[in-house]
Amino acid sequence: MQTEATLAQADVSDLDLVTRCQAGDTEAFDQLVTRYRTRVFGMIYNMVHSEQDAWDLAQDSFLKAWKSIKRFRGRSSFYTWIYRIVMNVTIDWLRKKQVKGGGSEFDDSVQLKHIEPASKTVPKSEALPHEMIERREIRGRIDKAIAQLSPEQRAVILMKEIEEMQYHEIAEALGCSIGTVMSRLFYARKKLQNLLRDVYENI
16 A cells, blocks of 8 residues: 555656755655666666666666756656666667677577566467467567667667657657657668568568
């Protein structure tokens, strides 16, 4: 059962919490973190496919947000603002990892989770054992293909397909034009269709 304090916290708007954060209130920031950490973690996890790295990057993103909170002007929602920070942190990390690894950072030895945070592609209904194996294989193929996209293309695909964000929201979160978002999405989808041609034919 929710306490009165919990209900009161739920009623406080993001903007009110941000105003308190800008005055140095760390408790208000804790409330914002609690509100958005699951969504932030889910998005990062879908980008990096590692629970530990996703939590680390989420923590880095929130730390960066706290340090930059005074620059938040309220022109967009707090979620869009923090999304932009999250994407920058994650894309930078992926770029560095690609440079170090000399190519794709997808690791075949990483076991796919049966249920991935924030993923809408995981089957909801109970499947027969052979169906579950087939679905897991398809999911694995899709994850591998997404891992071969550039970090920027991966970001727009996940924001559009998993988060179901609008073009203008993605553009705002990534700090680019709607045209750039559409272009990245077009090339990302084209590449995925080439990599997954047999999967599309068998679905």
